[in-house]
Amino acid sequence: MKTLSKYSICVGVLFLVASLTVSPHSLYSGNEADQTSLRFPEIPLPSFPDKQFNIVDYGAVGDGKTMNTEAIAKAISACAATGGGKVVIPAGIWLTGPIQLQSNLNLHVARGALVIFSPQRTDYPLIETWYEGRLEYRCMPPLFGENLENIAITGAGVFDGSGEVWRPVKKFKLTAMQWKELVASGGVVDQKGSTWWPSAAAMNGADEIEILRQSNKPPVRAAFEKLRDFLRPVLLQLSRCNKVLLDGPTFQNSPAWNLHPLMSENITIRNVTVRNPWYSQNGDGLDLESCRNVAVYNCNFDVGDDAICLKSGRDEAGRRRGMPTENVQIYDCIVYHGHGGFVIGSEMSGGVRNIEVRDCTFIGTDTGLRFKSTRGRGGVVENIYVKRIFMKDIPAAVITFNLYYSGQSPIVEPGQASSFDSEQAAPVSAATPQFRNIFISEVIARGAAQAVEMLGLPEMPLHNIELTNISISAQKGLLGMNVDHIRLTNVEILPQAGPVLAFHNSTNVTIAAPRFPAELETLLSLSGKKTAGINLCKIGALDAKKHLKLAPEVNATVLHWGN
Numbered sequence: 001m002k003t004l005s006k007y008s009i010c011v012g013v014l015f016l017v018a019s020l021t022v023s024p025h026s027l028y029s030g031n032e033a034d035q036t037s038l039r040f041p042e043i044p045l046p047s048f049p050d051k052q053f054n055i056v057d058y059g060a061v062g063d064g065k066t067m068n069t070e071a072i073a074k075a076i077s078a079c080a081a082t083g084g085g086k087v088v089i090p091a092g093i094w095l096t097g098p099i100q101l102q103s104n105l106n107l108h109v110a111r112g113a114l115v116i117f118s119p120q121r122t123d124y125p126l127i128e129t130w131y132e133g134r135l136e137y138r139c140m141p142p143l144f145g146e147n148l149e150n151i152a153i154t155g156a157g158v159f160d161g162s163g164e165v166w167r168p169v170k171k172f173k174l175t176a177m178q179w180k181e182l183v184a185s186g187g188v189v190d191q192k193g194s195t196w197w198p199s200a201a202a203m204n205g206a207d208e209i210e211i212l213r214q215s216n217k218p219p220v221r222a223a224f225e226k227l228r229d230f231l232r233p234v235l236l237q238l239s240r241c242n243k244v245l246l247d248g249p250t251f252q253n254s255p256a257w258n259l260h261p262l263m264s265e266n267i268t269i270r271n272v273t274v275r276n277p278w279y280s281q282n283g284d285g286l287d288l289e290s291c292r293n294v295a296v297y298n299c300n301f302d303v304g305d306d307a308i309c310l311k312s313g314r315d316e317a318g319r320r321r322g323m324p325t326e327n328v329q330i331y332d333c334i335v336y337h338g339h340g341g342f343v344i345g346s347e348m349s350g351g352v353r354n355i356e357v358r359d360c361t362f363i364g365t366d367t368g369l370r371f372k373s374t375r376g377r378g379g380v381v382e383n384i385y386v387k388r389i390f391m392k393d394i395p396a397a398v399i400t401f402n403l404y405y406s407g408q409s410p411i412v413e414p415g416q417a418s419s420f421d422s423e424q425a426a427p428v429s430a431a432t433p434q435f436r437n438i439f440i441s442e443v444i445a446r447g448a449a450q451a452v453e454m455l456g457l458p459e460m461p462l463h464n465i466e467l468t469n470i471s472i473s474a475q476k477g478l479l480g481m482n483v484d485h486i487r488l489t490n491v492e493i494l495p496q497a498g499p500v501l502a503f504h505n506s507t508n509v510t511i512a513a514p515r516f517p518a519e520l521e522t523l524l525s526l527s528g529k530k531t532a533g534i535n536l537c538k539i540g541a542l543d544a545k546k547h548l549k550l551a552p553e554v555n556a557t558v559l560h561w562g563n
Helices: 006-018 069-081 176-184 200-214 221-225 315-321
Strands: 052-054 063-067 085-089 092-096 105-109 113-117 126-131 134-139 143-146 149-154 158-160 195-197 236-239 242-247 250-252 259-262 265-270 273-275 286-289 292-297 300-302 308-311 325-331 340-344 352-363 367-372 380-402 434-455 462-474 476-481 483-495 501-504 507-512 524-527 532-537 548-550 559-562
Touching: 052 069, 069 085, 069 092, 069 105, 126 221, 126 236, 134 221, 176 195, 195 200, 286 292, 286 325, 308 325, 308 352, 340 352, 340 380, 367 434, 380 462, 434 483, 483 501, 524 532
Parallel strands: 052 085, 063 092, 085 105, 092 113, 105 149, 113 158, 143 236, 149 242, 158 250, 236 259, 242 265, 250 273, 259 286, 265 292, 273 300, 286 308, 292 325, 308 340, 325 352, 340 367, 352 380, 367 380, 380 434, 434 462, 434 476, 462 483, 476 501, 483 507, 501 524, 507 532, 524 548, 532 559
Antiparallel strands: 126 134, 476 483
């Protein structure tokens, strides 16, 4: 009878102790999985004439009670009329309605400046724009620009979107005292008593907008005017813009998403802080939608939904648009709370490709690396390279691929159903999402509910996914379902209970040099009639009867042993 080698046991124990104390580069020996062959185009930065326009000179008053919408607009117009320059918002509290940017403008919010956007929803006119992959009328974003070139928002000040007057709040996310105070502040509570809304019109709008959407008619302004209270804007939207720089400010308390570059290119986002309450509904941090040539670095996120998210439109409308998010570099960022640290989807119908994410830290994020879609989306996600990601205290999965996504939080909420049919294949069409050629390496995670979750579609399995030099301690191990050509190399998973690795209806899986707790009985569990081509390499001494668990429908001939 074969047994685990002493070497395998010692390496597992020593790695667990050492991984938290040594340089990440010293954890791995041999050839690292630095397979990044992407070559990114140089991203030009905007430049501006050396002219300044202080909003105080145009009548602005920073007392926190004077409305400065007109004064700020005058300063921006004066700047644009002379060919551009810097509009300065100095220290103070500046109350304003939406700010419309112009080309060749650097909007500089100085240290000590707090820009608070108006809590009056009527101050935000309706505009036709995209949100969650749909072309609809929404309230104008507090910071808005369209068809612009050469623009920047810089400085060490703060933009506050007054999101509390827009967002619904779910009761279970608050303490009893917080809920009591919120209800006493005004607004309405739904019939279930589970969600607070800022107004009855906002609450009713949630149902009324679905009726409009299901009519499949082009959006008409008059129909949406009645829903104004529901039509929460993002905090910042830059649509069809070129040469964009966000450098320095804090963006916080957004009504919906926080930062939303849309169909834009040559974007640099650096040194910014993005904050939302953890309970904020749709409180995403950064959503890059159908953008190309982007660099995001040295940024901090602490938000209520996905932190750094790549999108490209929803369903047929996104496929018709046909604008992928591509050529994106994300590095040296920290994410605290968020539904996902780095996310692709679920609105990815135009495709996402040529992405590099590296040297990021996720602390207390619901999931670390989150890939999500569903039938009907279509689109291709490919050529994604992720490396040197470090995580701690992840309540759900460290790495998750979910092609059955239905708008749910990764943390199960009250009344949330999570069942799906992974056996019945649907016809393949343009509406079938594809995830392929994704390479993840040098990930360390300590403390998670699950190490890895990979849920592909039976008609379109996840394809060519590589995990290399990974070390994760979690309650549960890796689950792969409907996956093809998956390679795990030098992967250490330390679950509290087995199996360490489980695959269902999966093909062409290679497991090379795994490391796992010696005391767990089941290293590998296989199930599903389609399971085939399971390759075990450099796996050391195993007790086949003890450490391998095959369901009755899986024949032992699917296993192939190699060096």
